Amino acid sequence: MFTLFGIAFTTPLLLLGLVGLPILWILLRAVPPAPIRRLFPGVALLLGLQDDESHTDKTPWWLLLIRTLVIGAIIIGFAGPVLNPKATTPATGRLLILTDASWASARDWPQRMERIEAALAEATRAARPVALVSLSDLPAGDLPFQTADAWRSRLPGFQPHPWVPDSAETLDWAAGLDGSFDTFWFSDGLARDGRQKILASLEARGNVQIFESQRPVFGLRPARFEDGTIRLTAVRAHTGAQDVQEIVAFGLDPAGIERELVRVSADFDAGSGVADVELAVPAELRNRISRFAIKGVRSAGAVSLTDDSLKRREVALISAGDAREALELLSPTHYLEQALEPTADLIDGTLDDILLANPDAIILADVATLSQAESEAISAWVGDGGLLVRFAGPRLAASDVSRDAEDILMPVRLRAGGRRVGGAMSWGEPKSLRPFQETSPFFGLTIPRDVLVSAQVMAQPDPNLSERVIASLTDGTPLVTRKNLGQGQVVLFHVTANADWSTLPLSGLFVQMLERLAISTRPARPDAADLAGTIWVPADLLDAFGELQDAGSMAGIAGEDLIAGQIGALLPPGLYAGEDRQLALNVIGPQEALSPVVWPSGTRVAGMNVSRETLLKGYLLSVALALLAVDLMASLWLTGRLYGRKG
Numbered sequence: 001m002f003t004l005f006g007i008a009f010t011t012p013l014l015l016l017g018l019v020g021l022p023i024l025w026i027l028l029r030a031v032p033p034a035p036i037r038r039l040f041p042g043v044a045l046l047l048g049l050q051d052d053e054s055h056t057d058k059t060p061w062w063l064l065l066i067r068t069l070v071i072g073a074i075i076i077g078f079a080g081p082v083l084n085p086k087a088t089t090p091a092t093g094r095l096l097i098l099t100d101a102s103w104a105s106a107r108d109w110p111q112r113m114e115r116i117e118a119a120l121a122e123a124t125r126a127a128r129p130v131a132l133v134s135l136s137d138l139p140a141g142d143l144p145f146q147t148a149d150a151w152r153s154r155l156p157g158f159q160p161h162p163w164v165p166d167s168a169e170t171l172d173w174a175a176g177l178d179g180s181f182d183t184f185w186f187s188d189g190l191a192r193d194g195r196q197k198i199l200a201s202l203e204a205r206g207n208v209q210i211f212e213s214q215r216p217v218f219g220l221r222p223a224r225f226e227d228g229t230i231r232l233t234a235v236r237a238h239t240g241a242q243d244v245q246e247i248v249a250f251g252l253d254p255a256g257i258e259r260e261l262v263r264v265s266a267d268f269d270a271g272s273g274v275a276d277v278e279l280a281v282p283a284e285l286r287n288r289i290s291r292f293a294i295k296g297v298r299s300a301g302a303v304s305l306t307d308d309s310l311k312r313r314e315v316a317l318i319s320a321g322d323a324r325e326a327l328e329l330l331s332p333t334h335y336l337e338q339a340l341e342p343t344a345d346l347i348d349g350t351l352d353d354i355l356l357a358n359p360d361a362i363i364l365a366d367v368a369t370l371s372q373a374e375s376e377a378i379s380a381w382v383g384d385g386g387l388l389v390r391f392a393g394p395r396l397a398a399s400d401v402s403r404d405a406e407d408i409l410m411p412v413r414l415r416a417g418g419r420r421v422g423g424a425m426s427w428g429e430p431k432s433l434r435p436f437q438e439t440s441p442f443f444g445l446t447i448p449r450d451v452l453v454s455a456q457v458m459a460q461p462d463p464n465l466s467e468r469v470i471a472s473l474t475d476g477t478p479l480v481t482r483k484n485l486g487q488g489q490v491v492l493f494h495v496t497a498n499a500d501w502s503t504l505p506l507s508g509l510f511v512q513m514l515e516r517l518a519i520s521t522r523p524a525r526p527d528a529a530d531l532a533g534t535i536w537v538p539a540d541l542l543d544a545f546g547e548l549q550d551a552g553s554m555a556g557i558a559g560e561d562l563i564a565g566q567i568g569a570l571l572p573p574g575l576y577a578g579e580d581r582q583l584a585l586n587v588i589g590p591q592e593a594l595s596p597v598v599w600p601s602g603t604r605v606a607g608m609n610v611s612r613e614t615l616l617k618g619y620l621l622s623v624a625l626a627l628l629a630v631d632l633m634a635s636l637w638l639t640g641r642l643y644g645r646k647g
Contacts, residue, residue: 007081007082007083007616008081008082011078011079011080012079013079014075014078014079015075015076015079017075018072018075018076021068021071021072024067024068024071025064025068063631063634063635066627066630066631066634067627067631069627070624070627070628070631073620073621073623073624073627074620074621074624076620077616077617077618077619077620077621077624078617080615080617081615081616081617081620082614082615082616083614083615083616092126092127092128093128093180093181093182093206094128094129094130094131094145094179094180094181094182095119095123095128095129095130095131095181095182095183095184096130096131096133096143096181096182096183096184096202096205097116097119097120097130097131097132097133097151097183097184097186098133098135098183098184098185098186098202099112099116099132099133099134099135099185099186100134100135100136100164100165100186100187100188101134101135101136101137101158101159101160101161101544102135102136102160102161102163102164102165102188102190102544103160103161103162103163103164103299103300103301103544103587104164104188104189104190104217104299104301105160105186105188105544106160106298106299106300106544106545106546107213107215107217107297107298107299107302108213108215108608109159109160109544109545111213111608112186112211112213112608113155113158114608115186115211115608115609116132116155116184116186117152117155119184120148120149120151120152120155121148121152123148124147124148124149124152128148129145129146129147129148130145130146130147130148130151131143131144131145131146131181132144132151132155132158134158134160134161135165135170136160136161136163136164136165137161137569138165138169138170138173142178143177143179143181145181159543159544160544160545161544161569162300162541162542162543162544162567162572162573162587163567163568163569163572163573163587164188164190164192164567165192166566166568167192167193167194168194170194170198171194171197171198174197174198174201174202175201177201177202177205179205180205180206181205181206182206182207182208182209183202183205183206183207183208183209184209184211185199185202185208185209185210185211186211186212187210187211187212187597188217189212189213189217189237189596189597190217190237190594190595190596190597191595191596191597191598192597195597195599196600199599199600199603208603208604209604209605209606210599210603210604210605210606211605211606211607211608212597212605212606212607212608213607213608214607214608216236216237216238216243217236217237217238217299217301217594217596218234218235218236218237218245218294218297218299218301218302219234219235219236219301219302219587219588219592219594220232220233220234220235220247220292220293220294220301220302220303220304220586220588221233221234221235221304221586221588221589221590221591221592222304222305222584222586222588222589222590223289223292223304223306223310224309224310224590225286225309225310225312228280229278229279229280230278230279230280230281230286230289230310231276231277231278231279232247232264232266232276232277232278232279232292232304233274233275233276233277234247234266234268234274234275234277234294235273235274235275235588235592235593235594236268236273236275236594237273237594237595237596238273238596239268239270239271239272239273240270240271241270242267242268242269242270243267243268244265244266244267244268245265245266245268245275245294245295245297246263246264246265246266246294246295246296247263247264247265247266247277247292247293247294247295248260248262248263248292248293248294248295249261249262249263249264249279249281249289249291249292250289250290250291250292250293251285251288251289251290251291252288252290253288258290261281261285261288261289262279262281262285262289263295264277264279265277266294273593273594273595274593283312283314283345286310286311286312287311287312289306289310290305290306291303291304291305291306291548292304292306293546297546298545298546299544299545299546300542300543300544300545300546300573300587301546301587301588302546303542303546303586303587304584304586304588305542305548305573305574305575305584305585305586306584307575307581307582307583307584308518308581308582308583312343312344312345313343313344313345313359313360313361313518313519314344314345314346314347314357314359314360314361315340315344315345315346315347315359315360315361315362315363315519316346316347316348316349316354316357316359316361316362316363317333317336317337317340317346317348317363317365318351318354318362318363318364318365318367319331319332319333319364319365319366319367319497320332320365320366320367320368320393320395331498332365332366332391332393332496332497332498333363333365333497334498335497335498335499335505335506335510336363336365336497336505339505339510339511339514340514340519343515344519347359351374351377351378352377355377355378355381358381358386359386360386360387360518360519361386361387361388361389361518361519362378362381362386362387362388362389363389363390363391363497363519364388364389364390364391365391365393365496365497366391366392366393366394366395366396366496366497367390367395367396368395368396368398368399368401369399369401370409375408375409378409379408379409379485381488382409382485382486382488382489382490383485383486383487383488384486384487384488385486385487385488386488387488387489387491387517387518387519388409388485388488388489388490388491389491389492389493389517389519390409390410390490390491390492390493391492391493391495391496391497392418392456392457392492392493392494392495392496392501393496393497393500393501396414396457397414397416397417397418397457398417400416401414402414403415403416406462408485409485409490410490410492411468411481411482411483411490411491411492412459412460412462412464412465412468412478412481412483412492413459413460413462414457414458414459414460415457415458415459415460418455418456418457418458419455419456419458420454420455421453421454421455421456430452430453430454430502431452431453431473431474431475431477432447432449432451432452432453432473432474433447433451433453433471433472433473433474433479434471434472434473434474434476435447436470436471436533437470438533439470440470440471441470441516441517441534442470442471442480442512442513442516443533443534444529444531444532444533444534444559445509445512445513445516445532445533446509446529447509448507448508448509450503450507451502451503451504451507451509452502452503453473453479453495453501453502453504454501454502455495455496455500455501455502456473456477456479456494456495456501456502457494458477458494459477459478459481459494464483465478465481468481468482468483469481470482470491471513477494478494479493479494479495480492480493480494480513481494491517512530518581526563526583527563528559528560528563528564529560530559530563531559531560531562531563531583532559532560533559534558534559534578535556535557535558535559535578536556536557536558536559536562536576536577536578536583537551537554537556537557537576537577538551538554538556538557538572538574538575538576538577539551539574539575539576539577539582540574540575541554541572541573541574541575542572542573542574542586542587548574548575551574557571557576559578562576562583562585567585567587571585572585573585573586573587
């Protein structure tokens with residue numbers, strides 16, 4: 001390829017035609033031809049006369065220039081001029097274009113696609129077979145080598161994934177490659193296990209060149225609620241100079257429209273890859289936050305989805321009045337308060353005030369009778385999606401509530417009096433709990449041996465009783481029952497909320513059962529044992545660019561796999577819904593740190609900048625056509641001027 005003044009020519013021999021332009025100039029100057037002189041005696045009569053206008057007998061110089069430029073533009077255009085030509089060494093072998101295509105690649109994905117497209121264009125000119133492979137979605141079988149043009153047509157549908165390549169799977173894939181080929185590896189710039197081994201496998205097949213972006217990689221760990229404040233941690237891969245990044249909290253306003261709710265700055269010290277932020281917001285505003293994101297970073301790693309662990313529930317505790325003075329440990333709500341205070345906001349007041357506050361749950365501890373107005377108000381609140389949890393006690397056992405007919409605010413009908421299964425005045429020993437069934441929200445919870453029940457209210461036999469029992473004793477009698485009421489639920493613990501009838505309130509199982517019922521939420525992320533036996537259905541999934549997408553008909557995920565599993569195609573990040581709560585699965589883990597990849601010495605590493613070659617042939621031919629049009633108009637103007645004057 002011949003280069004002149006920074007412009008290369010694919011067919012430089014055609015430029016020799018420019019040598020003939022001076023000859024063409026001379027030929028065009030001779031048109032029209034000079035007049036032939038003839039001696040005519042009668043012309044002597046015209047001697048002394050002068051014409052008002054005179055016309056040249058040669059083509060005007062400016063018209064000659066236009067015609068010369070037309071010919072020159074055509075010659076140069078067909079010589080194949082190329083602006084910004086690339087100095088490439090001839091290559092004829094196969095080419096593998098390898099890209100990590102992870103969430104870290106999404107931050108500058110258009111630039112990566114532009115560079116890959118340029119590589120495909122070079123392969124097209126060299127007629128090189130090309131295979132385009134994503135390490136985040138490895139192909140099955142051999143490398144898919146095809147023509148570069150075939151890959152260019154499919155390039156718009158090539159997208160990154162919201163996870164990182166599996167190191168073990170990638171190592172096995174690289175070790176199984178056959179044949180010889182060169183490799184262009186488009187790295188996301190993050191260090192991962194096995195990078196050097198994969199590079200060695202590729203170098204054994206041919207030349208390898210790495211392409212990396214100079215843009216920094218940022219991430220955001222899951223938000224957590226500690227000591228009354230939201231705590232956020234931003235991370236970065238390159239620990240260079242001091243930097244400041246803005247973190248924005250998004251959520252729904254009262255009209256249901258997502259808006260920016262809060263903004264806070266994360267300050268990275270020089271040499272540090274971690275920036276901690278504390279955010280104190282009112283409970284109502286905190287409960288509206290759906291996600292945090294680093295402003296200006298278009299990547300799933302820069303987004304932290306929130307779930308119920310950040311949204312402390314509002315719970316109202318109501319117990320029956322007691323005129324006697326009693327120890328605090330005997331209070332019907334003491335153990336409930338101890339279990340809920342760390343994880344929920346407790347509200348009090350009259351029933352009317354509580355309903356106006358619209359809490360997430362109302363707990364009635366041994367409340368037997370309600371007025372008709374109170375019953376109707378609570379029923380309407382439950383029907384709109386509220387959760388009513390009732391605990392038994394002496395008052396409920398002695399009342400006639402839900403005896404002959406099922407009370408609307410009770411899940412089952414009750415027998416009068418209840419029963420005692422332990423103590424000097426009863427037969428038998430205290431009963432332990434039966435393992436929870438798969439249909440129970442408590443399925444998977446471990447039952448301590450010291451949880452025993454000595455008294456309970458009994459449910460009357462009913463066709464719907466079996467489907468409403470979610471916990472029972474070893475003798476089969478119900479311990480916890482539940483029914484749906486409109487969009488809400490009514491739950492009854494057949495024992496007291498204190499330790500009078502059972503040791504359940506003294507155990508950790510009591511707190512776990514409240515969590516499973518979505519009465520409280522844990523501030524820390526649950527572990528696999530906590531979610532054993534539960535199924536979580538994907539609600540919204542996070543794409544590589546940090547945008548939520550509908551999960552469609554994706555199958556549910558077991559709770560233990562949701563916590564312990566590795567994020568990938570079978571477990572994408574997003575929001576997963578359980579029976580009454582949500583769990584966020586984010587790209588960046590609570591303890592994850594980002595580090596830049598360090599390539600071995602001698603590895604060729606280039607940036608993503610593309611100096612695009614521009615073919616000038618079309619522009620020059622367009623200029624030639626435009627000049628021809630000007631020449632035609634000028635010729636018509638000259639002809640009209642000449643003959644018009646004579647007419």
